[in-house]
Amino acid sequence: MKKFTILMLCIATLGLASCKKEVLVPDTGLPNQTIETVINANQWTYSENNTRLSTTINFPEIDDATFKNDGILVYIYPDNSVAEYKQLPMVFDAQAYSYIVRRGSITIDIQTSGDNVLTPTKPTAPIGLRVVIVTSSQ
Numbered sequence: 001m002k003k004f005t006i007l008m009l010c011i012a013t014l015g016l017a018s019c020k021k022e023v024l025v026p027d028t029g030l031p032n033q034t035i036e037t038v039i040n041a042n043q044w045t046y047s048e049n050n051t052r053l054s055t056t057i058n059f060p061e062i063d064d065a066t067f068k069n070d071g072i073l074v075y076i077y078p079d080n081s082v083a084e085y086k087q088l089p090m091v092f093d094a095q096a097y098s099y100i101v102r103r104g105s106i107t108i109d110i111q112t113s114g115d116n117v118l119t120p121t122k123p124t125a126p127i128g129l130r131v132v133i134v135t136s137s138q
Contacts, residue, residue, distance in 0.1 A: 033133040053110040069136045077128030
């Protein structure tokens, strides 16, 4: 009887240990949004000490609820001869690209990736900008 009980406990233990918990998340159909625009060469301005280039683009889609709850991903298309977007922050041609999200706008900054006294090079061609707003269920 002891052998039978131990055998059943072993089988039950093995059976329970091999169970896999799966969490199924229902598709709530959250409306993620992709917005594309262009930053023209004349939109860039130097900072007071010429160590940073900046441009601010208005995004009315970034309202208070979006700013507080959602994820915002920013990509640029820095080289028109190559068909690819690059996610910010990143370094391209020895310049560091970063961004700041505020309610109603996104600011893109370019700084040299080396010495702080170097002046970043102003883009001479339009740069594509892609913003993806990932909606949160909260």
